Amino acid sequence: MFSDFLLFFEPYQTAIASLFFVFVVSAMIFEFVDKVLAMIISICIMMILTIVSPHELIEMIDFNTIFLLLGMMIVVEITKESRLLSWMNIKIVQTTKGDPLILFFLFTLTTFTLSTFLSNATTMMVLVPLTIGITKSMGLDPKPYLLSEIIFSDIGGALTLIGDPTNILIGSANNFSFSDFIQNLWIPIFSISFVIFGVLLVKYWKYVKPIDKSVSKLFLNNLSLRKIEEEFKHKKINKNFLISTAITLSITVLALIFDPFGLPISYIAFFGGTIMLLIATKYTDSHKVFHNVDWHMLLFFIGLFIHIGILEKVGALEPITLILEGNFTTAFELSMVIMWVVGLLSGFVENIPLVAMMIPVLQPLLDSGVIVGNTEMVWYALSLGACLGGNGSLIGSSANMIVAQTAEKMGVKITFWEYFKIGYPITVLALTVASVFIYFVT
Numbered sequence: 001m002f003s004d005f006l007l008f009f010e011p012y013q014t015a016i017a018s019l020f021f022v023f024v025v026s027a028m029i030f031e032f033v034d035k036v037l038a039m040i041i042s043i044c045i046m047m048i049l050t051i052v053s054p055h056e057l058i059e060m061i062d063f064n065t066i067f068l069l070l071g072m073m074i075v076v077e078i079t080k081e082s083r084l085l086s087w088m089n090i091k092i093v094q095t096t097k098g099d100p101l102i103l104f105f106l107f108t109l110t111t112f113t114l115s116t117f118l119s120n121a122t123t124m125m126v127l128v129p130l131t132i133g134i135t136k137s138m139g140l141d142p143k144p145y146l147l148s149e150i151i152f153s154d155i156g157g158a159l160t161l162i163g164d165p166t167n168i169l170i171g172s173a174n175n176f177s178f179s180d181f182i183q184n185l186w187i188p189i190f191s192i193s194f195v196i197f198g199v200l201l202v203k204y205w206k207y208v209k210p211i212d213k214s215v216s217k218l219f220l221n222n223l224s225l226r227k228i229e230e231e232f233k234h235k236k237i238n239k240n241f242l243i244s245t246a247i248t249l250s251i252t253v254l255a256l257i258f259d260p261f262g263l264p265i266s267y268i269a270f271f272g273g274t275i276m277l278l279i280a281t282k283y284t285d286s287h288k289v290f291h292n293v294d295w296h297m298l299l300f301f302i303g304l305f306i307h308i309g310i311l312e313k314v315g316a317l318e319p320i321t322l323i324l325e326g327n328f329t330t331a332f333e334l335s336m337v338i339m340w341v342v343g344l345l346s347g348f349v350e351n352i353p354l355v356a357m358m359i360p361v362l363q364p365l366l367d368s369g370v371i372v373g374n375t376e377m378v379w380y381a382l383s384l385g386a387c388l389g390g391n392g393s394l395i396g397s398s399a400n401m402i403v404a405q406t407a408e409k410m411g412v413k414i415t416f417w418e419y420f421k422i423g424y425p426i427t428v429l430a431l432t433v434a435s436v437f438i439y440f441v442t
Contacts, residue, residue, distance in 0.1 A: 013051050014314045020046060021307050021316075021353075028350045036296055039303030052310050060309030061302055064266040065172040069301060071269030072162055073293045075252060076118050078276045080292075081284045082245035083237050085114070085126045093134055100140055104148065104208040107131060108197060111149040115156030116163045117253050120399035123153055128406045142412050144204035146403055147419065151196060151391050151426060153399045158387030159189045161265060162256065165301075166355040166386040170379050171265070173359045178256040178265055184380050188437040192388070192430045199426065241283035248276045304356050312360045320361045331373030332442040335381035336435060338362070342385035343431045347392015347424060355386050374442045384434045392427040394419045 020042035027038035046052050052060075079085060092110060096102040107127070114123040127149055135142040157164035161171040161181045171181065201208070252272030256265060277286060311317050328334045342354055362382070366375045390397035394404050394416050404414050 013049075014316050016049065017046065017051060017307075017310045017314045018316045021311055021357075024303075024307060025350065025353055028353070029348075036299045036303060039300070039307065043303065043306055046310060051314065052306070056309070056313070057306055061305045062169075062172055064264060065168050065305075066298060066301060067270045068162070068168055068172070068266040069165070069298060070293070071266065071271070071273035072119070073297075074273030074277055074289060075249065075269070077289045077292045078273075078280045078284075079118070079245055079249055080126065081280065081289065082241045084242055084245050084249070086130070087237070087242060099210055100138070100208045101210045103134070103140075104145060104201075104204075105197075107145055108148045108152050108200075112152040112156035112193065115153045115399075116160045117256075120153040120157050120164065120397060121402050124149065124399045124402045125406070128403050129410065132407060132410045132412055141207050142407070143414065144200070144207045146407055146412065146414065147422060148197075148200050148204075150400050150403050150419070151200070151423065152193070154387055154390040154397055155189060155193055155196065155430070157390075157399075158384060159185055162269070164383075164387050164390075165352055167383050169352070169355050169359060170383050173363070174379055176379070177259055179258065181380075181383075182257070184377070185383070188384065188434045191437065192433045195433055196426055196430060199429070203422070238283050241280070244279050245276065248272070248279060252276070300352075304353060307353075308356045308360060311357070317357065317361050321365050324361070325365050325368070325370055329370065329372060330442070331371055331375050331378055332439060334365075334371055335378050335438050335442055338378060339381040339385035339434065339438070340431060342382060343389035343427065344392070346386050346389025347396040347427060351386040351390060351397070355382060358382055377438060377442050381434075381438055385431070388430045388434065389427060391430065392420075392424050394423075396423070 023042055024035065024038045027033050028035045043052075043057070047054070047057075088110070092106045093103070096106060111123060111127060114127075128146065131145050131149065132142045135145055154164075158167070159182060161167050161176060161178045163181075167181060170176065252268070252275075255261075255268050255272065259265070259268065261268075277289060280286065280289065324334065324337075328337060338358065342351070342358065345351075345354060362378060365371060366378060371378070390400065394400050394414070400419075404419070407414055
């Protein structure tokens with residue numbers, strides 16, 4: 001009886017798998033149910049319908065990506081526990097001496113730099129409260145600083161393999177190293193950064209211009225700096241913990257960049273996280289570190305790999321590959337389409353499933369030899385589209401939402417439309433600059 005029931009659904013496996021993928025993506029966008037729960041429900045039903053077996057589920061999971069994410073999550077949590085990032089930010093404030101323009105530049109630079117090797121969400125969790133506290137105490141409007149941090153967290157995340165989850169997916173699927181991303185993307189990313197920073201500087205000049213001619217404002221800023229420094233001194237900071245974390249973090253990042261042992265990047269990240277955890281047990285509770293690891297995110301990636309694997313198994317992605325194969329023959333054409341479509345969609349749709357779906361679509365197409373030119377650049381175009389597209393709106397990336405939510409709790413409201421008016425044009429400008437680069441390298 002039950003076998004007859006299963007036979008009835010067998011011809012519709014492609015449609016069922018596609019519908020469940022749409023269900024999961026809809027859960028991410030509209031949040032009518034937790035996205036991981038949606039994945040678990042759909043996977044369970046597809047197992048019952050024998051669309052996928054438990055053995056196949058395990059084979060579909062990319063454990064290199066999972067261990068890379070887990071290792072970097074441990075690194076990030078220990079870095080937060082050591083207060084290294086807070087110390088760095090206080091040094092930045094001291095360096096500015098209360099000058100709004102220098103503060104604007106250094107906060108933007110810090111956001112960009114941290115986002116290249118820490119998760120955007122973690123970077124924003126640390127920077128936003130500090131940014132609001134400092135700017136408010138100095139009588140400055142926090143919004144220009146926060147908007148710049150949102151934009152440059154996404155731009156900075158595009159530069160490295162571990163800067164954004166989408167890059168981790170692309171890198172793992174193609175065995176790209178940490179240095180591969182930097183070597184191929186530093187020109188467009190730095191070009192985009194200079195252009196975008198110039199645009200932001202012009203737009204917000206009246207808010208960030210130097211105040212060296214205002215004696216009263218300089219006096220108030222100096223008082224605020226003294227207050228911030230005193231508050232920081234009273235926080236419990238273990239110097240040995242801070243220094244050991246800084247050294248281990250630096251070694252881990254350098255190993256990721258130069259890979260002196262020729263190991264997979266997931267090994268380096270996981271080993272670095274393990275070493276940092278061993279050192280940190282002397283200064284903090286390891287249970288707290290494990291508790292703060294984003295297990296929900298890891299389960300999300302596992303579920304995502306399974307869903308994409310099922311779509312691939314039932315042939316649901318083949319029509320997309322055939323459409324691309326039939327309409328594009330050069331790496332430049334394909335790169336442009338992929339980057340702009342993914343980039344413009346990523347402002348409103350979760351970019352991680354978009355990229356995860358595109359990987360098995362592009363791999364057979366690029367391996368077939370039909371596409372001529374620098375085909376490797378197609379993957380970097382996908383990365384640029386996903387990362388830069390996150391700037392399109394407040395729901396474009398998790399970092400954007402964290403900034404908006406944290407800021408609102410601290411009395412600074414950034415509306416969807418207020419950000420969209422600056423974020424979407426900047427996304428289009430960034431993609432245009434990237435297009436010029438791709439034209440010359442493909």
